[in-house]
């Protein structure tokens with residue numbers, strides 16, 4: 001009796017012997033400009049080739065500007081890194097979706113959109129948010145640059161098996177509560193190292209009812225709970241999403257594929273090493289207040305008091321976080337004023353996220369003290385949002401409407417917070433300095449970020465007056 | 469890869485939980501396409517102020533901890549981004565060992581590739597070592613990977629565990645690409661026996 005994780009694992013063992021990690025085959029290797037140059041250099045040094053360039057796909061996302069990006073970059077070092085990826089892809093025969101392509105986007109948005117990501121695969125990328133692709137029932141995880149080089153050279157990776165964790169959320173999500181809030185609540189519950197050593201399978205009515213976009217949002221942040229990967233069993237919705245995508249099997253092969261994909265679910269009596277259950281009805285929109293994704297509260301609540309800390313270590317980290325975030329213990333969340341809003345990142349930059357934001361924004365203008373930007377996850381999403389009229393709603397309200405990229409999720413390009421600025425952000429990390437040195441990040445859902453941009457402070461989107 | 473057998477060195481305590489890779493090396497330094505030279509940027513925002521001047525109160529800048537090669541830290545060290553630049557910068561700065569009660573998964577693997585030894589010890593043991601590193605001048609620990617032991621000169625000794633195979637690779641400084649390529653035939657067999665549609669990436 002096997003879990004979904006066990007099934008995918010077993011189907012990819014190339015070599016196994018006791019006392020050693022198993023050698024797993026890698027079906028898809030996604031790459032970007034930041035974590036690969038040293039791996040290519042290593043190959044060259046050892047006179048090795050990329051074993052399966054046809055299973056390796058590249059795009060540019062982390063360091064690129066999101067405006068005027070087809071002009072020479074202002075940042076010459078970033079430009080050099082981008083140039084290096086172009087040269088490496090050419091030399092090693094890898095397909096690159098460059099800045100002039102409609103497919104270009106954040107690597108974890110691009111992969112599913114092109115149908116490269118499919119159920120039952122093993123997928124790696126030199127990027128921790130590779131966990132996103134678990135939404136399709138694929139075993140997907142982030143690796144370091146040495147491992148990238150290993151996959152280049154061998155199309156395999158030595159891996160030790162993780163433990164199985166089941167996270168079950170049954171019931172129906174209350175109005176205004178999104179996939180982002182579900183995963184923030186989970187991390188709050190189990191802690192940022194709560195799933196270290198585990199692969200999480202998300203199951204229950206809530207995940208079944210989520211769209212593929214919502215499932216990706218959830219799996220994306222599995223890494224923020226320390227998990228090796230997150231998984232959701234594929235179903236009709238998954239197949240529907242994938243059908244006719246460019247890199248998905250066609251015709252007879254499609255039928256064979258679906259037949260196999262339908263077997264990819266945990267057996268009824270399979271055992272999990274750990275089970276966590278949450279009731280959907282207890283959830284609400286969440287806002288992080290601190291410098292770790294687990295430091296979050298419901299928008300209607302106050303940030304914690306120092307006396308809420310479970311022990312001395314936690315009290316110290318609360319104090320440090322309050323100081324960095326310039327907040328007072330027990331302060332009301334809805335009174336926290338923001339300077340910036342960022343809607344984007346591989347967590348929340350897909351078409352559904354933009355639709356959700358547009359619903360809130362429609363007919364409003366952003367607060368005069370706030371500057372805000374929306375950065376679509378791919379150029380294809382950008383185009384779709386323009387066709388659906390969402391972009392006009394954003395621009396009319398005063399949002400900047402950018403080209404696809406990671407942008408202020410990690411602020412490696414010019415999209416960056418100034419020291420002391422406070423941002424409502426739909427990204428995934430609120431670490432110190434993540435969006436710019438001294439910048440203060442609060443993680444929220446797209447509708448919560450949109451509402452905060454308009455109100456100038458956090459508001460409970462459950463009470464929002466929609467203009468529809 | 470560097471091998472690691474035994475190491476004795478000065479211990480610096482940076483005792484906070486959840487230190488993420490954005491703190492270990494901030495993103496603006498990830499644009500380099502080289503593998504070396506990252507040590508100068510280690511813990512950049514904590515070591516330097518806005519004008520690039522060293523902050524004297526930060527523990528790594530205190531004269532007594534200069535030349536430390538063992539980092540003693542809080543749980544979930546290395547969480548966040550997969551950037552291998554984090555262990556590269558630790559190694560380039562002079563660290564050979566990091567001790568914590570728990571490490572983030574990807575960071576742990578990356579350390580082993582770089583030849584840094586991540587040692588997992590109980591929280592109470594760490595808290596006690598932190599106290600010693602703060603109070604005893606020139607506090608040193610010895611880490612013996614062959615025997616999986618860690619000890620000081622004041623009577624403290626404890627065992628730690630590490631996966632046998634990883635230990636073996638580290639002791640011998642083995643390049644695991646070379647090891648994997650021994651299974652070349654098995655890799656090819658695996659590829660050749662799959663149904664065609666699983667060699668998917670063609671959209672046909």
Ligand code: SF4
Pocket residue numbers: 061062106107108127129345346347405406409410427428
């Ligand atoms: S959007 Fe952010 S989290 Fe996602 S890949 Fe880019 S930098 Fe990483």
